[in-house]
Amino acid sequence: MKRLLLAVIAFLALSIPVFAQAQPTEIRIIEKDFYPTDKDNLTLVANIEKAFKAKTGIDIKITLINASEDSYADQLNLMLLSGDIPDLIYFQGGDEVAANQGMLADLRPYVAKSETIQKAMLPFNKKRLQNYPYLLWLAPPRLNVPAIRSDWLQKSGLKMPVTTDDYYNMLKNFVTHDYDGNGKIDSMGFTDTGNTDRIDFLFNHAFGLTTTWTKDASGKFVYSKVTDNEKNKLAFYQKLYKEGILDKDYITTKWDGMEDKLYTAKIGMVVATPGLVTDIYENKMAKAGKGDERLIIGVPAKGIAQGFTVDVSKESRGWAISASSKHKDLTWKLLEFMATDEGQMLDRLGIEGIHHVTKNGKVTLTDKFASWYPRFHEVVGWKGPVDLYGKAGRDSLAVAVKYANVEDINFVMPKDLAPVWDACNNLFKEYSFKIISGEYPLSKFDDFVKAWYAAGGDKVTEYANKTLK
Amino acid sequence: MLRSVRRLSVGGYANRALLLILAFVTFFPIYNLVVLSLTGPKYIAAADGLSIYPKGPTLDTYGALLSTPKVLRGLANSVFITAAGVFVNMTLTTMAAYALSRTRLPGKRVFMVFIIITMIFEGGLIPDYLLMRKLHLLNNYLSVILYKAVNAYYLVIMIRFFEEVPISLIEAARIDGLSEARTLLSVVLPVSKAGVASVSLFYTVFHWNEYFRAMVYLTDPNKWPLQVILRQLIVGSDKASFLGALSYLKYETGAVQIDMKALKAGVIILAILPILMLYPILLKYFAKGALSGAVKE
């Protein structure tokens, strides 16, 4: 009896490692809108597990954690609080608190050893990682690129605009003609969404506003929004507003309102996120019109300078690996795999049969492809078996990458200066709108600068000069 | 009743006119949303807040919404959570309100302060969540059913209604030897129909509209109520309007297009429809003569 018992125990003891090995390692991932109940997501995950095993020989089981965009920050915080921390976490803000408390893994050693990831990173991604090594985000730069209605441009007979004057002339032309054919001269040039952030992408460099903090004549750092360059830009915007080129309702327009204005041919140009989004805008615009309208992608306005500024202090969003994860290396391997050719094939093309079909080795995208977005990485420059973007999408991405030519000079605002900075920003928002809308004359800008410094801008400037080189 | 006065005074006409204007102004936006939800894809971009009839009418939007099993399951969850929740609400609230409406109750003031403090102060999401975790109620329907099970505001309203019950009725019940519980059930409740109906409605609407706590407490999406499901059809400003909705709906026919604007409108209508159907039932309790069978003063 005793021997039987011993034999059983021995058998069990020996077989445990065997069983343990046969159990795939579970990797838990949390990302907004990456629902575990969504069939497509589950199919994708299964495909990834298979392909990962094929490439690395390792069995993993990917578990998705529920989180919707709506309350993503809250749900994420709750998870972090309750100690129930996933291995791979997508952040879109709120990561600094976690990083400061040592909850996120330093990704630099991983990146240093990974040729795949290094190849997939753009120069500013590398800089951001240097400055803040907790987030990885492989995606096109979050810039906004001008896209012009082809039919209106054609009717105007003008060439593609390059300089600020070119843009002004073209937009003025749009506004003074009836290109939408409704019998009224009521078209606008463009609009924005609650502020001038989008059109700033287009015009900042032209007015010499190339970095958030710039050196003034005496070599000290000064906030770009209190410089004369900003004043000149506001004068320009004021002119655009007055002449009906800039939508007078831009301050209350939200993103869906902006889209509506594009589709109903009220505006001739839109400044939008490059890639997928531009393609969608083009499609819907054409559908709402005759069908042959296109969006032609322009370049940032040329003036004193030309291009886009890219922030390199840190990724504003991205993937982080939990410092307390028991499978850090494996999680990294997964992240790296998704940037390889095999990984991107799965992530970018969507599900076979739904978003794309493969026949005789040829891949074609279905019309449902427009509703697919990559869950892990959108590696710029990845060449798939078929064009993932339309011409507008491709061109916009090309412009974004080509003209992202200036690294921003900026810093992370320390907590004790945050209230003062908030007050300063509010001051700018209010004055800028009042000047643009013509309620204030341009000369009020000088009052704004004084008020800005008085509200605490001087303290921030002092801090800037201490921190920035 | 004075039947002789058939003609309305000027004031009477003005009154009716104003009421009709109000009715129109409050009705129109909902009507407009219904119109938008029925507008076809070709015309939807031009449709706006003043559209009066759906151009290119189509039921596809509702078809897409209702054919998704998620939506139907959400509906079932909502009904369950609301029914169970209101049951708990009304039981706790009615009993407590009755007790607190009796003037002779010693310590009444202390209880009132105790209750009103809960109306104004809240721990917030994090302490609530941690409590649920400690009670092992996470991902359990109970966590949502018991969320704000006693609403101090509604409780005070109910106390008010109970206090208005004529003392003579209560004393008659006392003389007849009825217990407190019996008095509540047989005397006080029947006489406070309008008040009880109102508070029930408030609690019902509260449960029906609740989505945030449900989303956070219930990690299993199969348990999610309708509001959570519907809300997720409207993704944030990150992606262009078309993306998340379609992939979430899995609408099969490629030829059919669902536009975001119509979808949003349809989602809103669908979310409030069940409550809208409940309201007329409630109005019955507001008919005059709720005091029928009462003792004549």
Next chain:
Amino acid sequence: MTGRSPSLLVRDARRSIPLYLMLLPALVYLAIFAYVPIWGARLAFMDFSFTGNYTWVGLKHFKTLFSSPIFGSVLLNTVIISGMKIFINFPMPIILALMLAEVRGQKLKKTVQSVIYLPHFLSWVVIAGIFINLLSLNEGAINKILTLLGMKSFPFLTNRTSIRWVFVFSEMWRSIGWDSLLYVAAIIRIDPEVYEAAVIDGAGTFRRIWSITLPAIMPTMVTIFILNLGFFMDAGFDQVFNLMNDAVMSSVDILDTYVYRMGLQNGEFSYATAAGLFKGVIGLILIFGTHVTSKKITGKGVW
């Protein structure tokens, strides 16, 4: 307690045992699900950390809150907007209920009653969209009508004064029907014979309302007024958040939107909790203050 002798008190308490039993479940519920989390709000006095090691910092977060350069204006905005809303939106549902009561004939009354509460069900995201569309400078229906009538269009949404009125009126539009429900319920209980007697005595409409209806719904009015004061510092976050824009920040930034921007978005829970406590304390003071005053003057309060 009133000055009753202890023995009477004990007798009352003993007689009230069934009542205490009825009260118990609610009290237990509140003790667990309300008070335990409220104890958690002591987070306002600590520095928050994910790892759970909280350090006591006393009034630090309150100091940060009060010392912000725009705290004064934020507080003022909150008070002004809340005040405007109470001044206008408190009497309106009452007036509506009175108007409804004056309507003879069920058909109109039923029709009106079944639609006026509808806007209450729309979220502020939706309602803000509606009002922004309505009041836009170029495209809004209201301005289009104004220009048609030969007047100049007015920037309702970007003018610092008018935006507050937009808050008040959009709130009224949303809630007047819903809020009138309780008053309608209160008016129902009035014995119709009292009205008849008054009419026979020659009382006109307004006399009737003043002497009969209003006194009858006075307890309800007072209760609702005082209770709502508890929420005075809220001023309606959802509404403000969705309707505000950069042009009018200085006049509509309220406590909650400020805290949201500064606190919640950066995971600063302690800070947000401190602000919540501050609001609650003010609300409590307002409730008890008005309750005591009201009792002294009218004999009626919240209880």
